[in-house]
Amino acid sequence: MTTLFRNGQVLTPHGFERGLDVLVEDGRIATIASDIHADGAAIIDLEDGLLVPGFIDTQVNGGGDVLLNDTPTVAGVRRIAEAHRKFGTTGLMPTLISDDVPVMREALAAVRDAIAQGVPGVLGIHLEGPWLAEARKGVHDPHKFHTPDASELDLVASLDNGATMVTLGPERFAPETLHALAERGVLVCAGHTAASYEQLREAFAAGVRGVTHLFNAMTPMGSRAPGGVGAAIDDPDSWCGIIVDGHHVDDAPLRIAIAAKPRGKMMLVTDAMPPVGGEREGFTLYGIAMTCRDGKCATTEGALAGSALDMASAVRNTVQRLGLPLDEACRMASQYPAEFLRLGDELGKIAPGYRADLAWLDRDLNVRGTWIGGR
16 A cells, blocks of 8 residues: 655654655555655645644553553554544554453563454553552552562563553662563553652663652652752663643643653653543442543542543643643654654664654644554
8 A cells, every 4th residue: 555645844854844645554654755656656645734743652551442451452542542542543552551361461461462463552561560669559449469470570571572562660670670671571661659869860771761640659859859850860771651630730840840851762652541431420440439620530539540641642742831842742642652662673763664653733733544564
């Protein structure tokens, strides 16, 4: 299948450029040039809109009225991916909130089968817990928390056809264990953690790759105790996921953190719950009713429970609330997450040889179309 995109603004390493056509052949970007002629190609007129790399979301608890914990099946994973695709997300990590080992096993099997069956957009799995700090539990059920044995570590490292990301409290583990997980290819991140500055820096040295939802559910930065937040911002090599929805974190700390970290190390995530792309405003987690109103998901007591954010809105908020250039906001939603997932030579850019995972946005950053592997 050959497709030619023209009459738009294409995101390149130099920013958005007019006058470029993008030719896609057999699911990959073949050529980017002016006035490409390709006999028999399907023509997509972008109507002066924006052609950007498809968004990649590493933290997606649910969508389309489905929560992965409740529906750890191929059908559930497919429904979540379909719900987020309409918002420009062409790659995601279905995320399991802290649960029992049998549910973890079901979710891993579902993701493995979904990838094997070619479910569009599924890149792997994110296990957020259950190896977390009770003091920073957030909405997670602490009754699910435990210390894993060797067989559970083997289970977590068992996905052989996609990426595995694990969020844990690194202070609960010996550095040797963190290093062993990282050596097996697991993307280990700190989150829901009571780690001090020193403990988290030690964890980074042991192989922890990043931080899940910076600022939320971790030790804050103070003048004499820089905490986990301070360690994450201070470390030049780690990646940080951020939720830019106006509810999880005030805009000012986000601007400060983005300015302090090296470019390319901050990535947008949604922490999305079932109402994203769905029809219902509420959902249940651990049998407890949650509501989503005005973009905020919370318990009846007001505690945050994930988000109602989608990636197109995250990009829009990063521009409008944080004041970042649109091209950089798009990279935070595509290129940088791809690099975090070690897929940076395959996804996250519009460049020859890259997979044609693309999103077409209008001037108001509404999604007009998406393509995964050129389809």
